[in-house]
Amino acid sequence: MKRTELNTELYEKVFFIREAEEKIRAYYPENGMKTPVHLSIGAEAIAAGVCQALSARDRIFGTYRSHGIYLARTGECDRFFAELYGKASGMAQGKTGSMHLSAVDEGFMGSSAIVSAIIPVALGAAFANRHKASDGVAVVFFGDGAVEEGVFWESVNAASLMRLPVLFVCEDNGLAIHARPEARQGFDSISGVVSQFRCNVFSEKSTDPETVYSLAAEAVAAIKNTRKPAFLQLKYCRYIGHVGIDEDPGEDQKSRAEYADWQKRDPVKVQREKLAALGVSEESICAIENVLREKVETGIIAAKNAPFAEKRTVIDDVYA
Numbered sequence: 001m002k003r004t005e006l007n008t009e010l011y012e013k014v015f016f017i018r019e020a021e022e023k024i025r026a027y028y029p030e031n032g033m034k035t036p037v038h039l040s041i042g043a044e045a046i047a048a049g050v051c052q053a054l055s056a057r058d059r060i061f062g063t064y065r066s067h068g069i070y071l072a073r074t075g076e077c078d079r080f081f082a083e084l085y086g087k088a089s090g091m092a093q094g095k096t097g098s099m100h101l102s103a104v105d106e107g108f109m110g111s112s113a114i115v116s117a118i119i120p121v122a123l124g125a126a127f128a129n130r131h132k133a134s135d136g137v138a139v140v141f142f143g144d145g146a147v148e149e150g151v152f153w154e155s156v157n158a159a160s161l162m163r164l165p166v167l168f169v170c171e172d173n174g175l176a177i178h179a180r181p182e183a184r185q186g187f188d189s190i191s192g193v194v195s196q197f198r199c200n201v202f203s204e205k206s207t208d209p210e211t212v213y214s215l216a217a218e219a220v221a222a223i224k225n226t227r228k229p230a231f232l233q234l235k236y237c238r239y240i241g242h243v244g245i246d247e248d249p250g251e252d253q254k255s256r257a258e259y260a261d262w263q264k265r266d267p268v269k270v271q272r273e274k275l276a277a278l279g280v281s282e283e284s285i286c287a288i289e290n291v292l293r294e295k296v297e298t299g300i301i302a303a304k305n306a307p308f309a310e311k312r313t314v315i316d317d318v319y320a
Helices: 003-030 044-052 067-074 078-084 119-132 144-148 150-162 190-194 209-226 256-264 267-277 282-305 311-315
Strands: 059-063 108-112 138-143 166-172 200-204 230-235
Touching: 003 044, 003 067, 003 078, 003 209, 003 267, 003 282, 044 067, 044 138, 044 166, 044 209, 044 230, 044 267, 059 067, 059 119, 067 078, 067 108, 078 282, 108 119, 119 138, 119 150, 119 166, 138 144, 144 150, 144 166, 150 166, 166 190, 166 209, 190 200, 190 230, 200 209, 209 230, 209 267, 267 282
Parallel strands: 059 108, 059 138, 138 166, 166 230, 200 230
Antiparallel strands: none
16 A cells, blocks of 8 residues: 555544544533543544554454544444434444444454453464464454453463463553552553563554554554564653543643643644645645535434444343
């Protein structure tokens, strides 16, 4: 793929995620979305870059903050918004809301609202790939707060011991809800500790989607070449609060200066400027943005107007 084509696709992904989540912020106060929302505004480079580096054979697992992963992987928002509005046309007929997204046909196997709970599930998929001699990789996204759960370390240990094809993607915003690392971690570096395992370790502070893509592609290649898992630590700034549509309260979390510094390197801004530097005209960039804005707005309107599922469907797909 030519570099201009790659960066165009990356810009489409980051802009699509940003536009969708900004629309959630705009419409959420109407109280039509009957679900908590955990926004990833500021983190778009991670979902876009990692998903761009994956193949159709790879299987993805996420946390409750998975809007970006879903949108980057599927490229659609009609079922996405319908799910947030609790409508029958949602991916799960409106039963799961924002925190349990999935798109199994596209390889996004699901997300969990329980911190770190999805990590061992991804290991199961990686074990299945190894057993079937498939070259697919299991990819699991989680926040830096998840590394304080025992199951994370158990999973890294098991994956390293069994040489499983799994990519651990740590989306590190330096906050576990509102707590900074120094208040909760008795070590100085997550990557430093993980590097003590038989695991390929990569880390990056860049907000550049192309940089994230390149590193993710390198990590996937390392998994296949070394027959060891990989750990990818990616720094970002969460612009919006832990849950909901408002900013974090006060400077106990991050100072205004910290936010301003990150926003100078905003992933959407960085990628837009890169397209211009590669010779893509302003007219062409605006055309991309207009198509995606219309796509998102159409998805919102369709979700609002869609019917709710019939009451009898409440027990469909429930197993005992």
